[in-house]
Amino acid sequence: MAFCTRRAAAIASFALATCSLAAAAEPVEAVYSLVRKEKPAVVETLRQLVGIESGSRDREGLDRIAEVLKDRLAALGGQVELMEAGADAVKLFDTPPRTGRTVVARFEGTGTRKIMLLAHMDTVYPSGTLAKRPFRIEGSRAYGPGVADEKGGVAVVVHALAVLKSLGFREYGMLTVLINGDEELSTPGARNLITRLAAQHDVVFSCEPSPAPKDELALATSGIAAATLTVRGRPAHAGVNPEDGRNALLELAHQLLQTQALGDPSRGIKFNWTIASAGTTRNVIPDTATASADVRVRRIADFDAVEQAFRAAIAKGHLVPDTQVEAAFERRRPPLEVTERSRALAKRAQAISGELGRRLGLDESSKGAGTDAAFAALSGKPVVLENFGLMGFGYHSPDAEYVELDSIEPRLYLLTRLIMESSRER
């Protein structure tokens, strides 16, 4: 009896082990072996792309990197166009006269589903940064300006296409790659192009980095606005006749205090004054003063609520009589809002990562960053997921920015497999 029970238990546990083995997903070997083979080429692409400086205001550098990407995408079989910002470009207060062109590559397939891969090639670094901080590999990390944000994402796009080409995979209807050169300027030139093209697709995979050490996709991103105040007063000698002046700095300080509590952490609304300036000379009552606040929201509707509260607070009145206060509220990019459809697609991405034994995180917190994924989602038509780039850290700081080289294989596998699965979906 005892023997029997032990034996039954042994059989049961064997069955369980077999069962869980069968349930444990395994990588699709044809894809995974190509992905592994591709890794050194990805590192070389990172070296090549980081080696071309492409700050958002460096049109010459942006032209050079756009030409390189045009050639790479054409060699992979794409119909490639370089598009100037068109009549639908917007001018924000800090938009330069010429922004970078957008690389658009189209790959026609045999199926019906339309898939868009979104990335940006511009960086926050002015030209000259690279001479001080060249591309380098240290241990399992590659460092360099823009390597994570988001040349790593561009590399994942290019090499996912290379893997699909090696597989002879063309089961999508259309695969469109859009790489813009003005993301770090809040995408004034390409935003409407992104929205328009994305609306013609079923899914959009955007390739910002995953914040290392996290291996995750983002289902939501922040909406960003800039609130500004300009106060005009009247100058006077601060020693001789200060009473004739109207102190713009003092009025600005009053307005900043009136508007300091517009944030609402429970709803993800952040409103923080970050820049101010006033006056030119110590002995002159300042006649102008300006300040800017950084505003973040999680829902598009919250922009209206914050703007109304901002304008209402200013309308409460002045401290310094005879001063004029102008308020502006510039919506720089909308938030990406999570949807049931994006949750479902993200689950599939999780299952694909699971094939490599990895646990892919899903972030719905819209922690603070704003990205072009939101412009892609604006029409409400495509399902949009963000953070398909490499795992990286330290972006927007030239000496610290890196990508994890160990994330190349899993990330390349994830995007390639998800393109394949999305192509086959009915």
Ligand SMILES: [Zn+2]
């Ligand atoms: Zn980026």
